[in-house]
Amino acid sequence: MRQQDMHNPNGERLQKILAHAGVASRRAAEELIAEGRVEVNGQVIRQLGIRVDPTQVSIHVDGMPVQLDQSKLTVAVYKEPGVVSTMHDDQGRRTLAEYIQDRPERLFHVGRLDIDTEGLILLTNDGELAHRLTHPSYEIPKTYIARVEGTVTRGLGKVLEKGITLEDGPIHVDKFVLREAQRKNSIIEVTLHSGRNRIVRRMMEEVGHPVMELVRTQFGNIQVGHLKPGRYRQIAGSELGALMHMVGM
Incomplete structure (x- = not known):
């Protein structure tokens, strides 16, 4: 499709779409x-005035997909x-429901943490994203500090x-870091892709x-960062695009 064929005079300006997507x-x-650095339907766009229909195109920035469906929500x-x-x-x-009482969307958890483990867990209403993130074939890395x-x-x-x-088979870690070793206890960091x-x-x-x-500090490219216990933040923009890219979306 040529660039002029993508232009929809009734659509939104491309820069506005990118801003709304975070x-x-x-x-x-x-x-x-x-x-x-922006592609629409696989074609590099350099024209600032172009308007497109976000429901009819795919947009990538630096090769990463942009979530254009405003009804889809993913939070950490x-x-x-x-x-x-x-x-x-x-x-x-x-x-987990108590953390998102202010959200009207019906969200689902991506995988689980046992009751005693704290840290990062994702919630989303994007069924395909949730399925891929938990499917063993995509081998999404997760990092824990224990x-x-x-x-x-x-x-x-x-x-x-x-x-x-x-008892349920072999297992190995992708990365192991010894952070602190004392006589009675030690602090380690492990990264593995098993769920x-x-x-x-x-x-x-x-x-x-x-x-x-035990604390999970990272899921894929999503880091817990400065997120406080009991709080959440929305995943959007390039951060969400990189997560989607990891699972081939």
Whole structure:
């Protein structure tokens, strides 16, 4: 499709669409277009005046997709310990739903954290995104910081990167960092792409260093950052585009 064929006089200006999608301010979006970093339906657009129908085109910035469907919402939540990873609990326990009471959208959790684990969990109403993020074939990395019992040696990292065997099969970490080692407990950081139930806790139990505290700090490219326990923030713009790109959307 030629650039003039994409132009829809009844559509929205491209820079306005990018601003509404959270990619950048309108002025910064104009610079992105002028620099040739924006594609519409696979074609680089440099013309600032072009108008397109966001429901009829696909837009990429720096090769990353832009979510144009304003009804789709993805948020990052900092789950506190004692909260179950569900939107409703028959036992009356605290759930993720309490964090998003101000949102009208019906959101679903992407994967789970066990009740004692705190940190980052994603909620979304984008069913395809949720499915891909939890599907083993996409191998989305997740990073955890754990306080574990005992003195961890640096050699344990090599053991876990090589892999160990649990009752439900072999498992290995993608990255291991020993942050602090003391006589009674140590602090480690592990990155792995497995979504198996309580996998970090079971893995550390197996190697003789049971987990005392566990926090998930990153899911894919999404980092917990300065997000406070019990709060959430919306994922949009280039951050959401990079997440979608990781799962081929």
